[in-house]
Amino acid sequence: MQTGQIIKRGSRWAVRYNEKIDGAWVKRYKTICLVDDIYRTQEQVKSHPDVLKLLGRTHSTAPESGVMTFLDYVNNVYMPWIKKNKKFATHKGYKSVIEMLTPYVKGILLADFGQAGTAQRIMDTLGNVKHETELDDDGEPRAKFSHTTLKHAKAFMSGLVSHAIVYDQQLLPGVVHNPLQRKLVKLTGGYATGDKYAHPLIEVEQMLTATNNQLYRTLIAVAMYAGLRRGEIRGLQWQDLDIKPDGWGILTVARIYDDDGVGTVKTVASKSKVPLIPQVSAELEKYRAERGVLAQPEKFIFESHPNQPYDISSMGAKFLRPIFEEAGLTDEQGDAMWHGWHAFRRGLGNELDSLEVSPKTAARILRHHTPVTNQNVTEKHYMDKIKMPLMIEAMKKFSAEIDRVREEMKRKQASK
Numbered sequence: 001m002q003t004g005q006i007i008k009r010g011s012r013w014a015v016r017y018n019e020k021i022d023g024a025w026v027k028r029y030k031t032i033c034l035v036d037d038i039y040r041t042q043e044q045v046k047s048h049p050d051v052l053k054l055l056g057r058t059h060s061t062a063p064e065s066g067v068m069t070f071l072d073y074v075n076n077v078y079m080p081w082i083k084k085n086k087k088f089a090t091h092k093g094y095k096s097v098i099e100m101l102t103p104y105v106k107g108i109l110l111a112d113f114g115q116a117g118t119a120q121r122i123m124d125t126l127g128n129v130k131h132e133t134e135l136d137d138d139g140e141p142r143a144k145f146s147h148t149t150l151k152h153a154k155a156f157m158s159g160l161v162s163h164a165i166v167y168d169q170q171l172l173p174g175v176v177h178n179p180l181q182r183k184l185v186k187l188t189g190g191y192a193t194g195d196k197y198a199h200p201l202i203e204v205e206q207m208l209t210a211t212n213n214q215l216y217r218t219l220i221a222v223a224m225y226a227g228l229r230r231g232e233i234r235g236l237q238w239q240d241l242d243i244k245p246d247g248w249g250i251l252t253v254a255r256i257y258d259d260d261g262v263g264t265v266k267t268v269a270s271k272s273k274v275p276l277i278p279q280v281s282a283e284l285e286k287y288r289a290e291r292g293v294l295a296q297p298e299k300f301i302f303e304s305h306p307n308q309p310y311d312i313s314s315m316g317a318k319f320l321r322p323i324f325e326e327a328g329l330t331d332e333q334g335d336a337m338w339h340g341w342h343a344f345r346r347g348l349g350n351e352l353d354s355l356e357v358s359p360k361t362a363a364r365i366l367r368h369h370t371p372v373t374n375q376n377v378t379e380k381h382y383m384d385k386i387k388m389p390l391m392i393e394a395m396k397k398f399s400a401e402i403d404r405v406r407e408e409m410k411r412k413q414a415s416k
Contacts, residue, residue, distance in 0.1 A: 006042050006051065011035050013045045015054055030054065068171055070160075073110045074098055077168065078160050088263035089231075089256065097156045100149065101126075113161050114172045116179035119154070120186065126150055127189020143191040150190045154180060197339035198346030199224065201405050203331060207320075209409070210327035216320060218287040219302065219312060223344035225280035225402070227366050230341045231256035231263075234309040239297035243285065247278030248392075253367065257300070257309050272367055275392045277399040316340065348398075355401060357394040365391050 007014050013032045032039075032050050039045045068076075079098070083091045104125050112118040127150060130141035145153075158180035164172050179185065199207075204224045208217055222233055234257035243249035250273050256263050276284075288295045295301075300309040316338050324337040331337050345366065352362040364387050 006032075006045050008035065008042070013039060013042075013048075015051060017054055068110050070105045070108045070110050070113065071102065073164065073168075073171070074160065078163055081163065081167075088260075092258065092260055092263070093152075094156060097152050100145070101153055101156070110164060110171050111173070113157070113164075114175040114179070116182075116184035119157055119161075119180050120184070122157070123150065123154060123185055124188050126153060127187065129189075143189055145190050147187065147190045150187050154185060154187065196346070197331065197343045198350045199339070199343050200332070200347060201351055201401060202409075203329075203337065204344065204347065205402070205405050205409060206327075206329055207324060207337065210329060211320070211323050213323075214283070214287050214290050215302070215310075216323075218283045219315075220320075220344065221280040221283040223341050224348055225277055225398075226251055226274060227345050227348040228253065229256070229345065230312060231258045233341070234258070234300070234302060234312060235262065236301040237297065238288070238295050238299055238301055240301075241276070241284060243276060243281045247281045249276035249281055250274070251276045272364075273388070274365055274367065275388070275395040277395050277402070279399060279402050312341065351398060351401065352394060355394070355397045357397065358390075361387075361390045361394050365394060 005016055007016055009031075012034055015030050015032055017028050017030075019026050019028050030050070032045060032048055039048060045051055079091070079094065082094060101122075104122055108118065108122075126145055127143070129144040131144045132141075134142045158178060161172070161180055162178045165175055165178060169175075204220065207220055211217060219233065222228055222236070223230075228236070232253050232255075235255040236251075237254075240252045240254055241249060242252075252273050284301070287301070294303065300307070302309045302312070304310040321336055321338040329337040331339070349362060349366055352365065353359075357365075
């Protein structure tokens with residue numbers, strides 16, 4: 001692709017550029033168009049077809065139609081744009097989708113996605129890929145990808161096609177509507193998404209009773225009683241806590257920490273303040289005292305090495321599950337008492353629902369973009385100054401329920 005610049009010569013626009021001929025760069029000059037209402041500024045001239053052919057697109061490295069493959073567009077255009085314009089978590093999530101898609105889209109041209117049939121064939125292929133080692137309940141090879149993974153793959157392809165329609169129309173000639181957004185492409189195959197377990201309050205209290213390790217106790221309390229996601233737990237710093245003498249406080253969710261280091265939270269709704277109930281504040285203060293001088297404001301709360309928090313992903317299966325097994329704890333189905341960190345967050349959602357907390361308030365506590373129901377209730381006029389008192393009121397109900405469960409456990413233990 002040539003390099004050059006757009007220049008104005010009297011009443012005309014022109015391009016001065018360099019072209020490589022037989023290995024040598026040659027200076028070129030080409031008149032483009034008149035200066036008129038359509039091409040009045042240099043920025044407007046950048047979109048002129050002749051300029052696009054000579055200098056390429058102003059926002060990407062996309063070549064002309066029929067040349068660029070789907071993966072070329074992903075790597076050279078779409079992902080650089082995502083990295084620049086979208087959230088850190090979005091870019092990270094897309095990388096895993098690309099890794100999954102790559103073997104099945106190699107060699108396919110982006111132009112082929114102008115027809116729904118291309119994406120449908122890819123979705124059919126993904127849905128029928130079988131796992132090499134794992135079997136389903138009938139003893140047959142299990143599908144390799146879940147329904148959720150297939151949804152993510154379709155959403156990624158749809159977003160990319162929409163981007164190309166808007167910014168790189170010459171790569172999708174004649175395509176006006178994104179076929180992936182018109183319900184023409186269906187999800188087929190795959191397996192039902194796995195563990196959706198939600199810990200009831202009694203199980204969480206049993207877990208806390210079963211371990212004296214303050215690190216584990218604090219992690220469990222933050223996951224359940226504050227409802228944080230795994231990356232948000234790892235990203236917590238001591239400066240994010242504002243605990244009052246009565247044990248009540250405010251927790252600011254400001255960042256995540258994952259395999260790529262510190263990042264931004266998932267959504268605007270995720271980055272917010274949530275009430276801290278006394279039961280979780282007590283565990284945090286005990287852990288702060290245990291950490292001593294290491295509990296500086298700018299330090300990660302669950303820091304294992306300098307500026308690096310614990311990798312809690314495998315901590316539950318490796319360390320917590322054996323503790324609970326030794327204590328004889330099982331879940332409601334009689335299985336091992338461990339379903340991952342998100343099971344605590346689901347549990348909080350269930351507990352708030354059982355206490356008849358409104359879906360809108362529960363959504364604010366869990367920092368969902370929309371209420372934790374299938375209803376799409378807008379929060380446009382639901383002001384922050386109103387949200388926090390209702391959130392505190394809801395968490396007071398939850399705190400009282402924890403006290404009730406603890407008293408019940410004490411009575412049962414005393415009667416043995």
